[in-house]
Amino acid sequence: MTSTAAHHLRHIPLGLAFAFALLVNPARADEGGVSFWAPGQFGSLAAVPSDPGWSLALSYFHASADAGLSKNFLVGGRLTAGIDATADLVFAFPTYTFAQPVFGGQAALSVGWAAGQARGSAGIGLAGPRGNSFDSSQSDKVTGGSDVYGLGTLKWHDGNDNFMVYGMFGIPVGAYRVGRLANLGTNHGAIDGGGGYTYFDEKKGREFSIVGGLTYNFENTDTHYQNGVDAHVDWAASQFLSEQVHVGLVGYFYDQLTGDSGSGATLGPFKSRVAAVGPQVGYFFPIGAQKGYLNLKAYWEFAAENRAKGWNVWLTLALPLSGAR
Template identity: 25%
Template sequence: MQQSTNYKLGAFCMAACLSISAPQAHALEGGTSAYLLGSRDSFAGIVPGAGTYVGMDFITFSGSIAGLSLGGLPIAADTDVDVNLIKLSFTHVFGSTLWGGTPALNLNIPILDADIGFQAISGPLAGDDISDETSGIGDITITPMVGWHSGMLHYSAGLSIFVPTGSYSTASVDIPGRSIDALSNGKNIWSIQPVLSMTHFNPKTGREFSGATSFLFSENNEATDYQTAPAFTLEATAMQHLPSGWAFGGSGYWYEQLKDDSGTGADNTRAALGVDSLRSRAFGLGPIITYSDEMFGRPVSFKLKYYKEFGVKRRFESDVLWFNATMTF
């Protein structure tokens, strides 16, 4: 296909976002993980030629959960969350060889605006509609990676490092004001995520199959003594690319915690919610559309995707709408 190179370059930049910090909004302290599910999709396994790739993501999602822990405060009530995210992504691919492959470095900077709401069902605020909101820079992510190519098969290995740069504070309750201060911009923990990604792309037919598997490990949140258990994520995407630069397909993911959370914070959350386990799980599925072309003499790519989550347990069950624009320099 004549535009296969543009597909690879543009779509890689979108896929090279690789990871994104989520707001500290159970299992899963805060109802979300450090990694935003569905970040790896089309051309996830491709590391292109040397250059700098700059992307911007606009993400909005809303979800609900039946009880969670926020900033060390167990909330035994149905809770709704709405989040708007702008993410700046910078990827530099080096003009050198490492372990027989192409090395690259990615940086993600999320800027978020989030709010939650629930009706208190116990304690001094029982019966009141409670809400909280926050905005600002979240936890940034740094991902070194190396990519290899073998005919129509492309694969890469990376390590995402989630840095606790977002502001964080434990929850406080204002009884006279009938309110709480529980949301933070960051998760107050370091996390790492080794990831393996692969793409099979046939430039003659335009068919693409991409997938990524990763494991997320987080340190203990000392402010709340909450240890989020390791989690496994599998993401997959199938696309049909057209000579016009458009591509259509579907994308999905499976997220599963490998064991239960631990620590005093997790014990208190289990007791408050009256549950035996906080292990979380989620599935997501939805359509994806991309378009690759040139603008101002530079390769540019656009992507729009939507995820509907189902089978969710002990984390926010969300609807996610995601738009990305990426340019190569």
Template identity: 30%
Template sequence: MIKRSIGAQIISRAALGSVFSLLLVESAFAGEGASSDYLQGTYGDFQAAVWGDAGVYLRNDLAYYDADVGAHARGGKVSAKLDQQMWLNNLQLVWLSDTTLWGARIGSAVLVPYFANIKASGDLSTAQGTASASGDEQGIGDIYVSPLMLNWVNGEHNFTFAPALYIPTGKYDEDEALNAGRNYWALDVSGSYTWFDADAGHEFSMTTGVMFNDRNSDTDYKTGTEFHLDALAAQYLSESFGLGIVGYYYKQLDSDDGPLQGPVDASSIQAEGAGFGPAVIWNQAVGTRTLSVIGKAYFDTTSTDRFDGNLYMLSIAIDL
């Protein structure tokens, strides 16, 4: 029988609070800055809806994202190219309880993202000519808080409901080329499901959610409502080792709203993206505790009005 993984028992949610793109072009792509509080790879994980014993859990995610937005034209008047590389570290603390509410166990989670380094460079062409800019940034991003999580179990089926807030705690200055924060609140209403056959070592997990974004008061720009879906299929080869395939799909349900730099209509901006890649998990006993190490890679296969690139993530989790 395969044991449940401690790393998966910790909520795998992660915040991406950074505005990647340069001020020069930050309003020219869907999701202000061509990005979002949602980042592929941070919602999908092994046993996404499986909870461990009551207690406190610690997890750290280190991610590297190398992506670009290619030549982008709107009405033949605005075109841009943007390249960015990012090192992101997420530190999250999760509390799980045996207390029940509506037949579900309750818990809560908080995550603090730290951008160790963000570098970006880009070009913008308008009727007035072409300009280039580059920049780098580091600092704490927008903190993620899920004050009340609910978890139900029915045999091999696990369900978790975990609404969360992204709090605009990251540094933001509309006159700066790069920012660690997004300068608006966001509510993510999401849930996870895991089917886990411990005898055969089979698993299927998915997390889906809808994110509602507030308006950026400094730029008067509002990112459209966002839908996201992350999934994983895995096979455990032993009690301590498993392999899987991860994938994601993202789509804005409605368009952005707000003024743009250049003759671009925000109502025509609606992002979409998808990608997949490999995943691996290894569990190791450390005294009376269990240490989990999780590796994942995501390769974007399609991106519209959104960054396109490769993301690599290494996670370490342990029960305290």
């Protein structure tokens, strides 16, 4: 990889171009299969600093997941038998990267929001006359906006080694209604924090990135359900085939460390976990004197416990908005 290609990397919003596609999926983990953290958010070159100024990441996300009828979930306060869900969302995530160092590193602040549609279906237990009950298959669809997300990062660069710490929070303003099978919001706040590392050999065009963190969830006051503490690890590796193109693998591991709680957690601790792996490809393209970036990555899930599993695809377009320096 030439120094020109390496220079291009400093002119795009790397932390988001390779990383961001945050969403609320109707069938992932915790209450109703929904978690604040979407595994796979961070990817290749996640800890590599970028140029100061404004940048914008636009992400399209499609996810599909299901669980068998033998698995029960609490969705919107209702007990369901299995779940089959899909989601399509488009995210906008503007970012400002500061020129002045903070603790010797590069600081950046971002805010994100998405609009799209979620669809879900499941078996619902219904109460009948004389205390009898019967099962019914129901489906639901919602179109609207997601919660609002804030992200702050601090990155350091030392030769081939790059380090990062981050903090994140969610404000529950997304489309949500108790009893609905499909929601775009979690109806509870959350905070998340962690760190990451990227090894990037610019001469050979090789990189490996890994980011880990913990999520604390506040209680959903409408359902009196509080998700446990979640741990997550995202990783990615890639090889540059030219100055414009790189290919590689991505993956994640998600594990709930503490059980769900609250009077609404009638299924008990309901700890969940999942792992995934898949391919990725990235492409740099000119925007005047700078470079934009397009990334496509896909994940296939396995080893799921107490959650629906499936596959998801992220397509991210990263654009530098500030002038070249």
